[in-house]
Amino acid sequence: MIRQCKAALIAALVTWAMPALAQEAASTAVPPPPASAIATKTAATENIDIAGRIRSIFSEIGALRTVQVRVSAGVVTLSGNVPSTEDISRAETIAGRVAGVVTVQNDITRNLDVNTNLTPALGQFGDDLRDLVRVLPLLGVALAIGVFIGFIGYMLASIDRLWRWIAPNPFLAELAATFVRFVFVILGLIAALEVLGATALLGGVIGGAGVIGIALGFAVRDTVDNYVSSLMLSLRQPFRANDHVLIEGNEGRVVRLTSRATVLMTLDGNHLRIPNAIVFKSVILNYTRNSERRFVFELGVDADDDPIDGMAVGLAAVNVLTFVLDTPKATAIIQDVGDSNIVLRFFGWLDQTNTDFLNGRSLAINTAAQALTSAGFALPEPIYRLRFDESAPLPFKSMDTSPQPGAKLVKSTLPPALDQDTSPDLHIEKLVADERATTDQDDLLDSTRPIE
Numbered sequence: 001m002i003r004q005c006k007a008a009l010i011a012a013l014v015t016w017a018m019p020a021l022a023q024e025a026a027s028t029a030v031p032p033p034p035a036s037a038i039a040t041k042t043a044a045t046e047n048i049d050i051a052g053r054i055r056s057i058f059s060e061i062g063a064l065r066t067v068q069v070r071v072s073a074g075v076v077t078l079s080g081n082v083p084s085t086e087d088i089s090r091a092e093t094i095a096g097r098v099a100g101v102v103t104v105q106n107d108i109t110r111n112l113d114v115n116t117n118l119t120p121a122l123g124q125f126g127d128d129l130r131d132l133v134r135v136l137p138l139l140g141v142a143l144a145i146g147v148f149i150g151f152i153g154y155m156l157a158s159i160d161r162l163w164r165w166i167a168p169n170p171f172l173a174e175l176a177a178t179f180v181r182f183v184f185v186i187l188g189l190i191a192a193l194e195v196l197g198a199t200a201l202l203g204g205v206i207g208g209a210g211v212i213g214i215a216l217g218f219a220v221r222d223t224v225d226n227y228v229s230s231l232m233l234s235l236r237q238p239f240r241a242n243d244h245v246l247i248e249g250n251e252g253r254v255v256r257l258t259s260r261a262t263v264l265m266t267l268d269g270n271h272l273r274i275p276n277a278i279v280f281k282s283v284i285l286n287y288t289r290n291s292e293r294r295f296v297f298e299l300g301v302d303a304d305d306d307p308i309d310g311m312a313v314g315l316a317a318v319n320v321l322t323f324v325l326d327t328p329k330a331t332a333i334i335q336d337v338g339d340s341n342i343v344l345r346f347f348g349w350l351d352q353t354n355t356d357f358l359n360g361r362s363l364a365i366n367t368a369a370q371a372l373t374s375a376g377f378a379l380p381e382p383i384y385r386l387r388f389d390e391s392a393p394l395p396f397k398s399m400d401t402s403p404q405p406g407a408k409l410v411k412s413t414l415p416p417a418l419d420q421d422t423s424p425d426l427h428i429e430k431l432v433a434d435e436r437a438t439t440d441q442d443d444l445l446d447s448t449r450p451i452e
Helices: 003-026 045-058 084-095 112-157 160-166 169-197 200-219 221-236 276-281 307-322 357-374 429-440
Strands: 068-072 075-082 103-110 242-249 251-256 261-266 272-273 285-286 292-302 331-337 340-350
Touching: 045 068, 045 075, 045 084, 075 084, 084 103, 112 169, 112 251, 112 340, 160 169, 169 221, 221 276, 242 261, 251 272, 251 429, 261 276, 261 429, 272 276, 292 307, 292 357, 307 331, 307 357, 340 357
Parallel strands: 075 103
Antiparallel strands: 068 075, 242 251, 242 285, 251 261, 261 272, 292 340, 331 340
């Protein structure tokens, strides 16, 4: 039993030590000699054989026929003139591949003679022209195939009904049609290159196009930003045609939303074109979405007057106006208390579909001011402090306020506030509607989609 245990222990130690011993033996082994060692002796006829072999090879190559070859102790020396630098490298490569050559000393120079260099160039040019003439039929076939495939893509992209059915949004429909057109053009190019056997050229073209695309991307990033903003606006539909909006301080009614800009007609009747990148990033105030709109104005009363009574008198006068809504009701607050006056702020609501906002607000201000004056409230006037120089004479001006001869007396013939016309001015809306009806341009506004 003890002998068996010792045998097992020795076997385990041998098994563990064998890989380490093998690795040490491998590391201490003598490296093999180089594959191509230089011979210590050279036969007398070997140099002659090497030179003859090289000369025979060079004689079959037109550009290397004039190269002179000399071999001594396995060292090949090349001399002479060749037409190009490529021929110099080729001669050295060929000589170095001959068996028995130790090294090559290249003393070949390029021949810069005009006739020597011009004749091969003209010959190559003539060969290229002949090759081009021979390839013209094949080139025509490849061009016809590429144009046919691209034409199919253009025909598919021109079917508006198909793309409007696939993508109800007109902007997305146009984008899909453009993508299909681009894909078919690429397929036509690939098919043409396949016929010509020049598909390897396509990789270089695509690589160059990628680099150019990156450069153009940085150059036209604003245009791309505007294009993406147009896509988002066409999807979100933030307003409708003829909506009264305020965008980045620009106020007007929406004429249309194009793929590049939002067209407004200002309240002065002028066209205003705002890039969609600005519209998408701006705060849009839409006055048309809610027909009910609140107007605000301020009036001051004397500091000795009771502001609570002033608010009651002003509100009673404002509520008499027919265009002021009962719900929500008009309100008033004390805005500020100054040294010589108290500022009251009045709030009221009107319906913009029946009342012009500016006219309604103006009449409300006039009505409240007249009511306060009639009730004995003194509307404060500006107070100025004057300082006179005692040494300077004061200019004399007659205090006679009687009308001068020939002067015309202007008598107010304005109707009472209740008789004023406060109907909304629809002239700008009519201009927008007429332009949309008569002008055939792309419009991304879709009344069937919900407004976000």
